[in-house]
Structures are given as structure tokens and as C-alpha cells.
């Protein structure tokens with residue numbers, strides 16, 4: 170079981186069903202179940218393409234992102250990896266045994282000195298490999314913050330811009346467009362001077378599996394420009410909050426004083442799993458239990474995502490609306506909580522008059538926003554509207570559900586395929 174407080178939360182049959190369906194989604198997101206589908210000791214098979222890795226003199230791995238440790242363990246169990254690097258978030262403990270892999274625990278969602286150290290090591294490692302050698306990159310969301318190589322700006326400025334963008338509610342594509350244009354490693358720059366061959370196996374946590382956005386396209390390329398980065402800054406009217414030095418870098422790029430990010434991919438980048446795989450596994454589980462299932466994905470502003478979910482809730486019994494994706498939230502107060510807990514609270518607030526339902530949502534990575542929980546599960550019991558509004562006003566949904574003992578606990582799950590949730594009747 171990945172959900173650690175399953176028993177405590179499963180207080181009714183319906184809640185138990187709901188938790189079992191979530192659990193199926195989490196299992197589908199587990200790299201231990203994903204990597205063996207595509208990798209064998211001598212081959213990587215993907216999209217009708219076969220890469221013969223057996224012919225290289227040495228095989229190495231470089232993993233960065235929330236799933237880095239688990240992806241490496243799964244790969245290392247199949248392929249004879251000579252050595253590698255793993256960069257995962259602080260607090261998520263590596264389960265790798267032995268000394269073959271260098272492990273870095275850097276900060277997420279804002280980078281820290283370890284992110285810079287790890288980026289330098291990864292760059293050196295990649296550039297040192299010979300043409301008869303091969304690197305398997307294992308990429309997952311979170312990678313953008315875990316590897317940082319600020320370009321002509323200080324780490325403090327990079328952290329400042331990251332915090333600002335996180336609070337502004339920009340989309341991940343917009344966020345990473347700016348990050349790629351302030352970095353010496355993102356947007357394909359990591360592999361620009363690589364002499365050996367390689368492939369990138371990717372867990373997608375971005376809408377439409379946009380390769381140039383997942384972990385900032387570090388092993389891919391960039392399809393955005395300096396002009397796009399500045400347009401995003403103006404769209405959200407945050408120019409005045411950005412340090413002059415940072416704006417200068419972007420303006421220099423716009424005026425062609427510095428080179429654009431790479432526009433052509435050098436190696437194959439394959440998405441080996443995405444959020445839809447979780448939803449499919451959840452649908453199967455729910456149907457096996459006996460529910461009529463519908464599925465949908467939600468992206469964009471959480472306030473617009475909620476009405477879409479409400480519209481799709483069935484009035485019939487034994488129905489299950491499964492949703493995935495990743496809405497964005499604007500952080501308002503100094504509360505505790507993440508977008509999943511907030512989503513559950515918003516649905517709860519809007520279904521006070523509806524027949525009995527179970528509402529749940531969680532991050533497949535196990536950590537929702539600044540809370541220590543993955544998400545929340547609740548029944549639509551009557552709650553004072555003003556109380557819910559107050560918690561929402563302070564972005565404090567985590568504390569709201571803590572009081573109800575309704576938070577879902579998994580700890581770091583060592584994967585990241587966005588969010589999963591459902592409304593079950």
C-alpha cells in the first residue's frame with residue numbers, strides 16, 4: 170500500500186472503494202512497474218524504435234526529478250549500469266544501495282546551492298563520456314528546481330524569480346520558458362556538448378506531454394524564445410518585481426546579444442508514462458468494483474476547473490467521476506495546503522446541497538504544496554460556509570482537512586505523474 174493511512178481513512182465502504190481506486194492510480198505511476206515495460210538488458214524499445222544498448226562499452230545513468238531514485242533502481246535491476254548520478258528532492262530519501270550512484274538531495278520547488286552543485290556534477294559527468302559509451306537519462310518533474318545553473322545571474326535572483334512565479338499562478342509551460350532562458354543547463358543545453366550517445370526516458374507531469382517543458386526540456390530542446398519569456402512577464406504584470414539583472418539577461422537575448430536556447434533535439438526523448446496511464450488504471454479498478462466511470466483531465470486556474478468537475482458529477486448511484494491533470498492555484502495567505510486539498514475543499518463547498526458523495530484528490534508525488542500530505546478525501550457533510558471560505562482565503566486547506574483527519578498520507582512516493590482524484594457516488 171502506498172497510502173499509509175489507508176485504514177484510518179477507510180471509515181465507510183465508499184471511502185474504501187475510493188482509496189482503492191486512488192491506490193491503483195499510484196501503482197500505475199510507480200517506475201518499478203513502468204521501466205520494465207520498455208527496458209531489457211540489451212535493448213530499449215519504444216514507439217516501434219529499438220535502441221541496442223548492448224553494443225556500447227559502458228552504460229551510465231543520470232536521473233533528475235522526483236522519480237529519479239525509483240527510476241534508477243528499476244533501471245539498475247535490469248541493465249548493467251556502470252555508474253550514475255541521482256538528483257532528488259530534499260526530504261525524499263534514496264533507497265539505492267551501494268556506491269555506484271552519486272546521490273544529491275536538492276531543494277524543490279526553489280533551487281538551492283545543492284541544485285547548483287548537482288547541475289555542475291551532472292554536466293561534467295555527461296561531457297566526460299566517450300563516443301563508444303551510452304547514457305540513459307531518467308527525467309521526471311521537479312527536475313527544473315533540482316538542477317540549477319543560473320546564467321549570469323545569482324542563485325538568489327533565480328530563487329527570487331522562482332518564488333515570484335510560483336505565487337503568480339503561471340502555467341508550467343510559462344514558468345519553464347522563463348527558467349530555460351535564465352539557465353546554462355535547461356532547454357537541451359545539458360547535452361549540447363555531449364560526445365556519447367544517449368536516450369531520455371521521461372515521466373510526464375505536463376499537459377500534452379510537452380517535452381520542452383517537462384523538467385524544462387533539459388535533455389531535449391526549447392521551442393520558446395526570449396521574446397516569449399518577456400511576454401509572459403508582461404502578461405502577469407510582474408516586470409517591476411523582477412531584479413534588473415534578470416530582465417537584462419532576457420533583454421540581451423531579445424536583442425540577439427546572446428544565443429537562443431537549442432532548437433533541435435540531439436537525442437531521442439521518450440515519454441514512458443503520463444497522467445492518463447494513472448486514470449486508465451483507476452478506471453479499470455473502479456469498473457472492477459462495479460462503478461460506472463467517466464474520466465476527465467483538468468488544467469488551468471482551479472476556480473475554472475471546479476465548475477467543470479461539478480458539471481460532470483452524475484446524479485446516479487454507483488458512479489465515479491475520475492479526474493487527473495494539474496490545476497494552478499494562486500497562493501493567497503500563509504496557510505498550509507496544496508492544490509489537491511484546495512480542490513477537494515472547493516468541491517466540498519459547492520456540493521453542500523448535493524446528495525452524498527465522496528470527494529478525493531491527491532498528488533501522485535505524495536506532497537501537496539507546502540503540506541506534508543498528498544491530498545485529501547472527504548464526504549460532503551454539512552460545514553459552515555464562512556469557515557470554508559476563511560480557510561480558502563488563507564490557502565489553508567491542508568489545516569482544514571487536518572482538523573477533519575481527512576488528509577491522505579503517503580510521504581514521498583518517488584514518482585510524479587501529476588494529480589489524481591475522483592467524485593464517487
Ligand SMILES: O=C(O)C(=O)CO
Pocket residue numbers: 309310311312313314341345374375382383384385
Ligand atoms: O519543470 C519541472 O521540474 C516540473 O515539475 C515540470 O516538469
